[in-house]
Amino acid sequence: MLHVAGKLTQNRLLHTVQGKPDTLADWLEAYKAIVAKRDIANSTRAVIRQRVAKISKAMGEHRMEAITTRVIAEHLATLSGTPRMQQATRSLLLDIFREAISEGWISSNPVQSTRSERVTTKRGRLSLDAFKTIHKWAQENQPAWAVRSYELALVTAQRREDIASMLFSQERDGQLYVIPKKVIKHGVKIAIPTSLRLNALGWTVADVIGRCRDNILSRHMIHHTAHAGKAKPGAKVREHTISQMFAKARDAVQITVPGKTPPSFHEIRSLALRLYAEQGINAQALAGHKSADMTALYRDVRGDEWITVGELRTDSAQIPNTSK
Template sequence: MGDVSCRAAKYNVNIPGLSCYTDARTKKVYWRYKHPVTGKFHGLGDNEEEARGIAIEANTRLAEQKMKQLFSIREKISTKLGLSITVTSWLDSYMKFQNERLSAGEIKLNTFKQKSAPVEVFRRECGSMELQSVGARDIATIIEEYKIRGQRRMAQIVRMVLVDVYKEAQHAGEVEPGYNPALATRKPINKVQRERFSIDEWRIIFNTAENSQNYVQNSMLLAVVTGQRLGDISRMRFSDIWDDHLHVEQEKTGMKLAIPLSLRCNELDITLREVIARCRDMIISPHILHIHHTTGKAKRGGPVSTASITTSFSRVRDNSGLKWKEGTPPTFHEQRSLSERLYRAQGIDTQKLLGHKNQAMTDRYNDDRGKDWIVLAI
């Protein structure tokens, strides 16, 4: 005696392609899935919940494949008739080009990552539209959603990326010259509301960090004494020190800066040499800022991530008892501003130290290891 079909109503089988049958010998119910294209049955075993999940997943994937095929057919028709490609198709090409630029060193990894979220939002909201049929109102609607949520900086980034998306589309000849609906939208205003802090407030936060891991105070000292950005501070290694200078290749600008170890922050009465000496402890590590106590994935002697530095700073800042009446509390980055103010009062060339884009190149160079480094004069 063969297998017999089970009663669909009893099992409430309402998923396309999914069915069940009863083994006449064992009286056990088994599940199967019929492929809508090939017509073949695929056995799914006797677990009803698992069979339903597999059938739903299969239908979802088949639907996605069908949608891609439709997009492909539509793209071919559009190309033959001289019509605009879809937003989705162009975004695929755009991100491929950005990936090539990243590999060639034309853009930084952070810049590449910054483009990903706006591109996916644009794909989700306007993916099926023709690239040239998107108007300023469509993009303004996307930007407005971020403004409503109070994410004005993200709104700025979305607009900036979509402006670039259409600039590249112009270069590729996918839209008419000058066609850029993102550029026609109003640029969101993002007023920085973080408060700066004084040297006295800095000292209170620094003292609060006394019982934290050593890297917390050391990172604060490096921030003020070197004036460098968070990412550059996190990447500092003892091997970057030679010829009595700390060599920093700034991630954001690419500038190669040699900072004398004799650089002194008069307000803190400490030199860079003394800060580095604080960082040389009993733990063997190539990293100037390193983990002292293993916690989770962070191993003793390992590098300290930028996230750990900012999180630790925020924690000790909040535990310091200080209150800021206006705006949001100062972040780790605000120490860069504090450094600039302190060194400007000392007569140090802060444009050179901070690595701002429009600074004038100096005449003094130090040819080390085959590279030119801008040497900070003090």
């Protein structure tokens, strides 16, 4: 892949002639070109660029062959106290040096033997009662699109970005077809029967989609119904705006979890997967997860709810494979 950075190739040749060593900063220029060609979300690519810039500023002058596990460990130690950032930085460094090996810049990965601080999830889970309370307040105090976004997230168990971008055209032939943006590179496609019913509230997917239809012409299920800043009626509602609105409703009804941060909009997905699992629905299929382990993380109530012994059973019912 080195050809994607022609100038860098010239620099390496110049370094050889002048006897100058290749630095991490040199390699990071090539790495950014590699990332630019990856099939990932623009937001993810932007985050990577920001983190690469920080790494380059902190360690860029180091010669590639002189970067040892100790050098990496000392850099990670500067992030002590921010375990999530430390973990994310370590993961990025692993990839940076893995790509460097494949391009012949180095022969071993100095990040492999390091470790990061254990990350403890501090965000509280959302209970069904809490959702009902938030939903009721939202119906009385928030625009219709906000209420619909909460409902759509609960009956489909999809992520915020997929709820925000969901189109009416995705519903056809009794199915709601979803290609999750976060895992699009893995080729995950989900066909959700619109007849799927969430027993806990008595809603079907079709019911909620029907409520998303109003007298405003729009392609988007979640859309503005009035002018809001630069947004016109029918325009897509931004992901961040959806999260802000949910947080406002949550705080208004004082939903808290002792010792943890309040549940965010994302926790609606976890609640949905737990509720569907209780019905015997295959939560892994509905979530679009490649592994059962990932689904288990979402279904983990993190000690925020009591588990009834009679509910400890495995998923059995499968969502029909009706993908076309």
